[in-house]
Amino acid sequence: MAFEPPQRLVRALGESAPDGDDWLEKLPELARQAVAQRELSVERVQVPGGRSSLVVLVRTADGTPAVLKLAPPRARPGSERAALAYWGGRGAVQLLEPGPPSGAGEEDASGAGGALLLERLHPDVSVRSLPEAKALLEAAGTLRRLWIEPPGPHPFETVAERTGRQARAMRASADTDAAVAPLVDAALTAREELLAAPPEHLLLHGTFRQSKVLAGERMPWLAVGPDPVVGECAFDLARLVRDRVEDLIASPSGAATTRRRIKRLAESLEVDQERLRGWTLFRAVESGVRAGRVGRPQDAELLLEFATWL
Numbered sequence: 001m002a003f004e005p006p007q008r009l010v011r012a013l014g015e016s017a018p019d020g021d022d023w024l025e026k027l028p029e030l031a032r033q034a035v036a037q038r039e040l041s042v043e044r045v046q047v048p049g050g051r052s053s054l055v056v057l058v059r060t061a062d063g064t065p066a067v068l069k070l071a072p073p074r075a076r077p078g079s080e081r082a083a084l085a086y087w088g089g090r091g092a093v094q095l096l097e098p099g100p101p102s103g104a105g106e107e108d109a110s111g112a113g114g115a116l117l118l119e120r121l122h123p124d125v126s127v128r129s130l131p132e133a134k135a136l137l138e139a140a141g142t143l144r145r146l147w148i149e150p151p152g153p154h155p156f157e158t159v160a161e162r163t164g165r166q167a168r169a170m171r172a173s174a175d176t177d178a179a180v181a182p183l184v185d186a187a188l189t190a191r192e193e194l195l196a197a198p199p200e201h202l203l204l205h206g207t208f209r210q211s212k213v214l215a216g217e218r219m220p221w222l223a224v225g226p227d228p229v230v231g232e233c234a235f236d237l238a239r240l241v242r243d244r245v246e247d248l249i250a251s252p253s254g255a256a257t258t259r260r261r262i263k264r265l266a267e268s269l270e271v272d273q274e275r276l277r278g279w280t281l282f283r284a285v286e287s288g289v290r291a292g293r294v295g296r297p298q299d300a301e302l303l304l305e306f307a308t309w310l
Contacts, residue, residue: 003031003045005054012051013072015294023072027054031070034115038097040068046123050225053077055123065120066096076227077114082155083203083228084116091145092205092223093214094119121222125215132244135210136261139240140269142213142221143205150203150230159204159231160195166286167191173289180289183307187285190278194232199272204229204236210243234271238279241265242306249302255309281310 005027013024023030031054035042039061046055046067053071060066071077084095096117127135127142150156167188174184205212206227216222229235241261248254262280266273288303 003028003054003056006045006047006049008048008051009054015296016074018074021072021074027070030115031056031068034068034070038068038117040066040117053225057120057123060096060117067093067118067120067123069116069118071114071116073114075114077116079156079228080226081116083226084118086151086203087146087148089119089218089222090148091142091219092226093121093216094218118224119216119218121214121216121224123214126211127213127221128210128244136240136243136265137268138221139208139210139213139243140237140265142223143208143236143240144269146205146223146226147202147233147236150201154203154230156203156228156230158201159198159229159235162206162229163191163195163282163286166290169293170286170289173293177292180285180292180304183285183304184289187282187307191282194234194275194278194282198232199275200232201230202233204231204233206236207239208236209239232275233269234266234275235279235283237265237269237271237276238283241276241280242284242303245302245306249305254306258306258309277310281307284310 005024010024017024034040035056035058040058043057043059046057049055052075053069056068056070058066058068069077071080081095084092085098088094096119127138129135130138170184170188174181205223206229207225208223212223212225213221214224241258242248248258251257262276263273265271266276284303284307288300288307291297291303292300
């Protein structure tokens with residue numbers, strides 16, 4: 001069958017692709033190779049799918065339903081594979097193979113090593129389908145199960161390393177856009193203070209939100225799509241605070257709802273409330289500035305308005 005990438009993926013990767021990156025052009029052939037190497041039967045490409053990978057619903061040679069996920073090298077699929085293997089299905093989707101088939105490198109330049117074979121969940125049913133209060137409760141409970149001591153030594157980025165790269169990009173944007181400079185300054189100050197004395201160094205999901213928690217058979221809810229990082233729990237929880245940000249911005253009580261959400265999540269997961277507020281500020285400003293940089297002004301406006309409430 002034809003492995004045409006969904007338009008959502010084409011747009012998202014097009015925004016962030018470095019000059020000369022041709023992974024999208026290679027993707028149909030990479031998908032065919034990955035299917036052949038694993039002797040899979042293809043059902044369909046998941047549409048609209050994600051923003052960083054192609055998701056294909058498949059069956060293994062023995063008929064087991066599975067998912068084949070292909071991501072470009074810049075999405076660090078090798079790091080995702082390592083985290084999923086380490087979690088071993090505890091709170092997260094199960095990895096069905098420990099590494100790429102023979103001949104496919106971990107994250108070679110062609111992208112051949114960026115294929116993951118995963119247990120089949122219900123791709124169209126995330127916790128976002130639940131009422132907001134229940135969705136937050138279920139998402140937080142799932143996230144808690146992922147927070148464990150990392151292996152030593154480990155292959156994962158640290159929060160300091162990841163946010164250091166982000167901070168440099170934020171400073172560059174602030175230098176060319178005076179309107180965002182005050183929020184960027186506040187976010188960078190918060191980052192410096194938070195990194196001075198982190199309370200723990202645990203393996204984190206890295207990009208957790210409600211849409212990253214899908215219904216399963218083995219467990220009611222399981223996390224998918226990690227971009228793993230090692231650091232403090234408040235960093236991981238911060239992205240969840242702004243879930244359904246469009247609804248928050250549209251509500252006259254959005255600011256108050258956000259403050260209550262921070263308090264509720266911090267208390268339920270035993271995270272320091274001020275540290276959660278600080279990381280929520282940093283991550284909202286970083287996302288907003290990045291959205292503006294890649295030409296998504298509406299998203300940038302929503303995120304930066306949200307950040308002013310913090």
